[in-house]
Amino acid sequence: MSPKGKTELMWLLGVSAILVVSAVANIAFIDGHTANIAQPTDLQTVPANSTIINVTGSQWVWEFQIGNQTYFNSGNGHSGALPLVLNHTYTFEVTSKDVIHDLSIPEFGVQSYAVPGHENQVSFKPTKLGYYYFECVEYCGFEHYEMRGYIDVTNGGAS
Amino acid sequence: MSFLPVSYQALPGVVAGATHYVLEVMIILTILGVLTFYIYYLISSRKEAVEEAAGKEGYTDSSEYVRDKMYGRKRKADFSMFIYDDAKSIGLRYIFTGIAFLFLAGSFGVMMRVSLVDPNPVVISPVLYDIFLTQHATLMIYMFALGVGFGFAYYLLPSYLRLKKDNMGTLSSVAYWIWLLGGALFVVSRSSMRWYMYPPLSLQLTPYGAGMANWLAVIAMELIFIGITMASIIVLKIIFLDRADDMPLSKMPIFAWSIVFTLIMVVSSDPPLMVGLGMLFYDFFNPVFFTASSNTVLNFAILFWFWGHPIVYIAVLPFFGLIYEIIQKFTGGKVYSYSSAIIGMGTLLIFSELVWGHHLLNSGLGVDWVLFFTTTSFVVVIPSAISVFNWIATLWTADRIRLSTPMLFVINAIFDFILGGIEGVMLANDSFNEIAHGTYFVTGHFHFIFVGMTLGVTMAVFYMLYPTFSGGRVYNERLAKWHFYITAFGSFLMSFSWSVGGFLGMPRAVAGYFPFFQPYQDSAIIGGVIIGIGQLVFLYNIATSWLKKPVTDTNNAFETVEDIPAAVSEAEPLAKDTQAVNGGE
Numbered sequence: 075m076s077p078k079g080k081t082e083l084m085w086l087l088g089v090s091a092i093l094v095v096s097a098v099a100n101i102a103f104i105d106g107h108t109a110n111i112a113q114p115t116d117l118q119t120v121p122a123n124s125t126i127i128n129v130t131g132s133q134w135v136w137e138f139q140i141g142n143q144t145y146f147n148s149g150n151g152h153s154g155a156l157p158l159v160l161n162h163t164y165t166f167e168v169t170s171k172d173v174i175h176d177l178s179i180p181e182f183g184v185q186s187y188a189v190p191g192h193e194n195q196v197s198f199k200p201t202k203l204g205y206y207y208f209e210c211v212e213y214c215g216f217e218h219y220e221m222r223g224y225i226d227v228t229n230g231g232a233s
Numbered sequence: 234m235s236f237l238p239v240s241y242q243a244l245p246g247v248v249a250g251a252t253h254y255v256l257e258v259m260i261i262l263t264i265l266g267v268l269t270f271y272i273y274y275l276i277s278s279r280k281e282a283v284e285e286a287a288g289k290e291g292y293t294d295s296s297e298y299v300r301d302k303m304y305g306r307k308r309k310a311d312f313s314m315f316i317y318d319d320a321k322s323i324g325l326r327y328i329f330t331g332i333a334f335l336f337l338a339g340s341f342g343v344m345m346r347v348s349l350v351d352p353n354p355v356v357i358s359p360v361l362y363d364i365f366l367t368q369h370a371t372l373m374i375y376m377f378a379l380g381v382g383f384g385f386a387y388y389l390l391p392s393y394l395r396l397k398k399d400n401m402g403t404l405s406s407v408a409y410w411i412w413l414l415g416g417a418l419f420v421v422s423r424s425s426m427r428w429y430m431y432p433p434l435s436l437q438l439t440p441y442g443a444g445m446a447n448w449l450a451v452i453a454m455e456l457i458f459i460g461i462t463m464a465s466i467i468v469l470k471i472i473f474l475d476r477a478d479d480m481p482l483s484k485m486p487i488f489a490w491s492i493v494f495t496l497i498m499v500v501s502s503d504p505p506l507m508v509g510l511g512m513l514f515y516d517f518f519n520p521v522f523f524t525a526s527s528n529t530v531l532n533f534a535i536l537f538w539f540w541g542h543p544i545v546y547i548a549v550l551p552f553f554g555l556i557y558e559i560i561q562k563f564t565g566g567k568v569y570s571y572s573s574a575i576i577g578m579g580t581l582l583i584f585s586e587l588v589w590g591h592h593l594l595n596s597g598l599g600v601d602w603v604l605f606f607t608t609t610s611f612v613v614v615i616p617s618a619i620s621v622f623n624w625i626a627t628l629w630t631a632d633r634i635r636l637s638t639p640m641l642f643v644i645n646a647i648f649d650f651i652l653g654g655i656e657g658v659m660l661a662n663d664s665f666n667e668i669a670h671g672t673y674f675v676t677g678h679f680h681f682i683f684v685g686m687t688l689g690v691t692m693a694v695f696y697m698l699y700p701t702f703s704g705g706r707v708y709n710e711r712l713a714k715w716h717f718y719i720t721a722f723g724s725f726l727m728s729f730s731w732s733v734g735g736f737l738g739m740p741r742a743v744a745g746y747f748p749f750f751q752p753y754q755d756s757a758i759i760g761g762v763i764i765g766i767g768q769l770v771f772l773y774n775i776a777t778s779w780l781k782k783p784v785t786d787t788n789n790a791f792e793t794v795e796d797i798p799a800a801v802s803e804a805e806p807l808a809k810d811t812q813a814v815n816g817g818e
Contacts, residue, residue, distance in 0.1 A: 078570060079570075081626070082570060089615060090615060093612070093615065093658075094611075096658065099662070100611070100664070103662070108600045111603050113597055113600055168597075172433055172437075173433040173434040173442075174530060174531075176595065178670070180738025185667045185668070186595055186596075187593075189531055190530060191529060192531065194596075209740045209747075210740070211740045211741070213366075214434060215363075215443055216359055216363070216440075216442065218359075218742070219354070219359065219744045220745070
């Protein structure tokens with residue numbers, strides 16, 4: 075093999091090694107966090123002891139329904155931050171009334187499209203106390219930028 | 234007449250708005266029609282003169298006469314490029330149209346940036362912002378990147394491949410006009426559905442939803458697709474059937490190979506979206522395809538991204554090839570490894586059709602989907618790594634590198650491509666994708682590559698061809714260097730600020746934002762405005778030097794005279810005819 079080819083092969087092996095490590099890490103992550111990936115709703119796969127929150131996106135409001143209580147956020151007003159309890163598992167059942175939206179909570183790595191006529195589920199566990207934001211990250215029309223709000227992670231008690 | 238859709242907010246109802254809108258479209262179309270007729274008049278009067286000259290030499294088809302006479306020769310850029318339909322004239326049309334759309338879409342981009350100085354949309358209305366968002370993306374990709382890509386292919390390939398004949402000019406011309414009509418109608422439609430065109434949103438025909446004339450935008454997109462598909466097949470035919478007999482595929486210039494892969498990608502990936510758009514158009518009147526109860530709107534997203542991922546490779550792959558060519562010109566040597574350059578670009582073609590699902594990782598298509606498409610997204614890095622290695626190795630082993638403006642643009646393109654590529658690898662991790670999907674991190678990722686490579690290499694090639702285009706004029710080297718430094722700095726500042734902000738979850742495509750994202754938005758605004766200023770320097774440089782007298786010969790590094798057997802260096806076969814119709818010069 076020519077010296078040129080050897081140099082090139084070395085480089086390719088180096089790059090491939092990095093990629094293989096990343097790919098394996100990625101597969102391991104996916105394998106360990108299947109509930110954290112947006113997927114069609116299936117009550118069989120909902121983690122045990124998790125609280126189900128029904129999330130409905132519509133132009134341009136996010137509505138969160140926990141049991142009988144409803145929290146909403148929009149440009150015109152909101153019902154306060156969505157209260158969540160620390161280290162408790164939640165499952166979002168996300169759907170939409172009109173167009174495609176995308177609920178994202180960057181701090182907890184939660185993201186799921188809200189697709190009309192199709193319900194997605196995604197589970198997560200808040201592991202940090204505090205005030206975090208969520209937002210719509212799929213362009214959905216005129217007031218898309220207003221579809222954002224806060225969640226409030228507390229030690230429990232009240233809720 | 235209010236051009237800006239802001240006015241619709243003041244209108245009482247949608248019906249009044251629609252009437253108003255149709256009126257505006259009709260006025261614009263009337264103006265376009267008058268302009269078209271004037272151009273037709275100019276063209277037909279010139280064509281008569283050419284036909285006379287053709288008749289004297291015994292040609293019955295004047296286009297054939299033009300192509301025979303102009304075959305493979307260097308061409309000056311003037312109005313005649315819209316009349317003649319030899320490959321070089323078609324190439325010039327595409328190049329200059331592409332650059333015109335670069336400035337149009339670029340100004341939309343700068344206005345979007347400036348409007349974000351305040352966390353609330355106080356500068357321009359969200360409707361106008363959404364329109365700029367849609368137009369910027371669509372025009373930049375379909376009209377600028379694809380346009381200059383076709384332009385360089387049509388312009389350079391006849392010299393590179395020493396074409397035996399040039400006989401599909403009329404069809405090429407038709408493809409160009411269809412493509413241009415599509416682009417013009419897309420601007421006229423003022424659609425705000427974003428370049429994804431996801432159905433339930435694109436079917437909302439109100440200014441508050443996604444734009445009033447989305448149906449027109451869908452027709453415009455179909456026209457663009459017809460144009461680029463036709464042109465792709467013609468250029469593939471030129472490469473495979475018309476190249477010189479003594480040029481086997483294994484010795485073809487790398488640029489020609491990059492065009493081959495790009496165009497195969499076009500013709501093999503755009504049918505799904507062409508079909509999807511046809512169904513979407515039907516859905517405007519009778520929603521049976523994507524919004525029917527038996528269907529899911531994600532089906533359109535899947536059809537879209539089957540084309541949507543290859544198109545981003547299509548927008549950079551010709552520039553991969555051009556980088557190889559420019560590096561060879563400025564180092565005086567051969568490329569480090571010819572075969573790995575071809576393999577690198579060829580495997581990109583195959584993988585482009587296997588990774589598109591990573592645009593929909595969070596859409597709820599399931600765990601297996603995520604597993605497959607994240608893994609292939611890692612694999613697709615290898616072909617790009619081969620190309621990057623090859624560029625750097627060619628520079629590394631060169632005896633000397635001439636660092637004039639085009640080379641600086643190319644080096645910056647490689648640097649930006651590496652940065653953007655690493656961000657792409659990060660995005661392939663699903664754990665990170667859940668955070669960064671839909672944020673400015675993605676915007677930063679592809680603006681590194683598009684501004685650095687697509688824009689930068691276009692400018693590099695334009696500067697190198699400028700003496701030929703302008704008929705022997707030279708640009709101001711100092712201003713050109715300034716153009717480079719300003720563009721490179723602005724592009725880095727903008728994309729880097731976006732990447733940092735996106736890392737923290739700053740959503741993209743929004744007219745307003747949480748106030749705590751202000752620092753990242755502000756520095757990106759400064760970067761965006763700096764890029765705009767850089768392009769104004771370019772415009773000023775070109776305009777002032779074009780007004781001066783020619784001082785040099787019209788040679789350039791790409792089209793050497795000895796490449797073309799039939800060409801005589803200074804001959805201008807049609808000079809007499811064009812002078813006759815121009816009324817002398």
